[in-house]
Amino acid sequence: MAKKMFYVLSMIVVLAMVITACAPKAVATEAPMETEAPTMAPATSEPAPAEITLRWRTRPDNQAEIDVYSAVSADLDAAMDGVTLVYEPGGSESSSYQDVLKTEIGAGTAPDVFWIPGTDVADFATRGLIMDLKTMADATTGFSATDFYPGPMFHLTFNPATGKTGEALWGLPRDVSTFALYLNLDLIAEAGADDPRELAKEGKWTWEAFRDVAMKVQALGSDVYGYGANAWWGPYGVWINSAGGSFFNADRTACRLDTPEAIAGLTFERQLYVDDKVAVPYGEDSEPPFMAGKVAMFQNGRWATPGVRANAKFNWDVVELPVGANGEGNWLFWGAYVVNANTEHPEEAWKLVQMLTTAETQGKIAALGANIPSRMSQAAFDAFLTFTPPANNQAFLNGIAEKNKPTAEGPLWAGSWPNYDSIMGPMVSKVLNGEMSIEDYQKTICVEANKAFQK
Amino acid sequence: MQLSKDEKALKITKTMVKITICWHVLLAVFGFLFLFRVISPKAFAGIPLWLSYIAMVFVGFLSLGSIYSIIQLIKNKREGRSMSLIVNYVGFIVSVLMLFQNIGVFLGVDALAKTFGSSIAWLSGVLIGYLIHSLGDRFHYRIRIEERLHKIGKYLALIFFVIFLIKAGLWQAFLYLAKQILIPTNLINGIILIFFGFAIWFMWRQKTALLLNRTNKQTEALEGFLFLSPNLIGFSIFFAFPLIFSLYVSLTDWDAFGNSNFVGLANYFKIFTLNLKQLANSSQEFFQVMDGSVFSELLRFNFLGKPYVLGAADARFWIALRNTLVFGIVTVPLSAIPALFLANILNSKIPGMKIFRAIYFLPSIAAVVGISLIWQWLYNATVGYINYFITIGLNSINTIFATSYPEAHIRWLSESRTALLAIIIVSAWQTMGFNTVLFLAGLQNIPKELYEAATVDGAGKGAKFWKITLPLLAPTTFFVITTTTIQAFQVFEQVYIMTNPPGSPGTSTLTIVLYLYQNGFQRFQQGYAAAIAWVLFIVIFAITLLQFRSQRKTGAYDV
DSSP states (O other), rough: OHHHHHHHHHHHHHHHHHHHHHHHOOOOOOOOEEEOOOOOSSOOOOOOOOOEEEEEOOOOOSSSHHHHHHHHHHHHHHHHTTTTEEEEEEOOGGGHHHHHHHHHHHOOOSEEEEEEEGGGGHHHHHHBBBBBOOOHTTSSTOOGGGGGGGGHHHHHHHTTTTTTTTTTOOOOOEEEEOOEEEEEEEHHHHTTTHHHHHHHHHHOHHHHHHHHHHHHHHOOTTHHHHHHSSHHHHHHHHHHTTOOOOOTTTTSSSTTTSHHHHHHHHHHHIIIIIOOOOOTTTTTHHEEEEEEEOOOEEEGGGGGHHHHHHHHOEEEEEEHHHBTBOOOOOOOEEEEEETTTTOSOHHHHHHHHHTTSSHHHHHHTEEEEEEEESOOOHHHHHHTTTSSTTTTTTTHHHHHOOGGGOOOOOOOOOSSSHHHHHHHHHHHHHHHHTTSOOOHHHHHHHHHHHGGGGG | OOOOHHHHHHHHHHHHHHHHHHHHHHHHHHHHHOOOOOHHHTTTTOHHHHHHHHHHHHHHHHHHHHHHHHHHTTTOOHHHHHHHHHHHHHHHHHHHHHHHHHTHHHHHHHHHHHHHHHGGGGGHHHHHHHHHHHHGGGTTHHHHHHHHHHHHHHHHHHHHHHHHHTTTTTHHHHHHHHHHTTSSSHHHHHHHHHHHHHHHHHHHHHHHHTTTTHHHHHHHHHHHHHHHHHHHHHHHHHHHHHHHHHHTTTTTTOOOOOOOOOOTTTHHHHHHHHEEHHHHSSSSSSTTTTTTOOOOEEEEEEEEEEEEEEEETTTHHHHHHHHHHHHHHHHEEEEEEEEHHHHHHTTTTOHHHHHHHHHHHHHHHHHHHHHHHHHHHHHHHHHOOHHHHHOOOOOOHHHHOOOOOOOOOOTTSSHHHHHHHHHHHHHHHHHHHHHHHHHOOOOOOHHHHHHHHHHTTTTOOOHHHIIIHHHHHHHHHHHHHHHHHHHHTOOOHHHHHHHSTTOOSSSTOHHHHHHHIIIIIOOOOHHHHHHHHHHHHHHHHOOOHHHHHHHHHHGGGOO
């Protein structure tokens, strides 16, 4: 009898779960957090407020960066009355900086202020993990969002509730960066190819000129490569952008990887990998062979400069990306300092975010050579040009110049960027490895990638 | 009237029982009030979901246990004493943990680890003291010198140890703790802790036990559970609760940030939703026969001359499962068979064999992350050592035999055909050492007389291996295969580190645990990740069960 009752109860429980599974999904998105404008403390003889501690974190790439950020933290600590700053260098990209950070947020132990990449802003904002600083920013004298590059600020001021930009403030960009081609000048000279820097100056630095240099270098030997890039969305996105294509439609609500322009960009890149075989095989880390003097043109961001400075044993410089049908097609990479939604000190945290993005602070960090200041000012550009080598720093500035129409890295407010990337990346890798034809890719990529827009 | 000593003691004991009953009444009343507030969503909106569940279970236990204790203690029954002791013991432990957490003792331990390094030099004084004390032992025949040296050594060690503690921050820690304990919530916590402690003492006393008619069985049970309690508490907190909680999470869409809806079996439905359709021709697109916004193509095949396509709502799960199965099927024999032969070789009494045993065992104790990074470098298609040595080998062959083999450009980790194999090689290499040690232990348990008898009967080395070694090693072989299989099905670190992006090229190295991690910690679909974990558990459980059954049939495990 008891056994029978057990079976009946089990069936009821399972049935209830099945029924629950069929129910429409409740919308769990939390409203973005709004904070009160900071109120000025009354000028009375109240006791001095107790010293508060603010923890902040970035994703440094090396010990030199950690040292500079630590020094910056010490300087800002001295400048902020009643606040003790604790700088926590986060893990590098390869040690899952974001995964660790999200886990800490879930556990309630994340710092008050932290850095996140531009692609993650929507995820953090719509889940209610970071604070909307708009009200405090509006009440702050002298603050202007237009001091920063408009691309990042489009996303950093986007209000997911209304779908409009300029109605929120999720943080301020720490720095910006862009791609250039790191050149092994010795290898290019040995191959008898034209100097890409000269070609760029003459306006002849096109896809075909690029391919020509790559092929000449590759002819030096089977272990020498004309071109190298790492396997993530940045490098292949450049070729798609440069051909006039795009990852998404204009309002970033659907996949556009199957348009003729996007396909033209990918076809050219596939040619480099599969047909011409001038590139370091897709999926292999291109940095070691470049440092070993086996790669002529290594596509990477400004963040690679300190490593090349330290390790390259050959003559090197940089050049802007070759021009396709739609120009360079470069990215404007960025990441932002944001405020933890659960911080106990929002006003101090907002002050810290501003201080971390002043021209002075950015200048100290940019001097390391790893990034470009996120404030648009001629003084910042002039200072950046002095941070040599490479001699041709202008190539980076050209990459993010508005006339060259860089595409700002950005999150997906209408979908899930991690999902989109996890569909797009493997399919592109199959194409560039020669395991999938361009035709098959074109037929299926957006059928699959559009699933990332399903809520 | 003057009360006798026994009557006085009885009166005190009865008073203690009454106080304990009052304490349980308080616990029950406040417990139910608290429970009501936890259930009320507004009252505890700030508490994380998992914490509110733990609080509910804990307080519910205290309240119900207290009511039971009250009833039984009023009836003067021994069951009331047992339950009261259990409730108060659990309450005491939780109160201690909460107090430690609130006053920062756990963080203090971390802080101590930092200050320890700066004051460690003072511990050398302790060492000197110990040496002086030991020196005294050499003066057995001059007792005064011996005693003096012992005394000097002892006090010196003590003084330096105290200095070490002070330098490590003992005073600061005391001051900090004193300040912390005065905070009202901590003070209340401390008082509750004392109440729990007194209640335990009241109930544990011999006289209370006699008053409540204790039996030997009850005493033995209580003492037994008391000794078991550290393990039981650890098991409950770190194993049983996470297990049950993950099962619950798999029935929700929890994102780890507090957003959670009960979705029943929806996560499991998504995993197992498949769609089989017949195609008009073998080149027809799958989305022409099924909804491409729901399904992805998983498999194409011909059956009785007709083309079919199998779609899945989550094709990646099935790809990950396939990769994991392939990984397991290849890795287990690759790490078990060579280990068996290696163990046979290492079992011989050749000089220096212990060094070889240690060398083969090294990969098993080395950090997986470090090993993976080194292998990633070795596997590099352009500047890696593996291709370099293959090329040297090929060049030698070309020179000797006038052949023209090209340079090796094997794309170990960047080509779908080889990437999983490359990871299998690393895993098998790493597991092999540990399996070798297990086989060695098994070999040393085989009686030497059997081999001697076989030699007398004229058996050769091969016959001895197949007829004696292998059958008698069956229990070890079974253990090795079972543990290696379980380990193989949980492969994660090697794939995560060696492939970039993890699971690439394409999805050729995507394994179940990696997919689980991506869902749980990158996309924050904790509910879906938990469902994947449970499916993986069922797969591993089923395979292990099959292994046990097949082993039982042979009876080898019972040898």
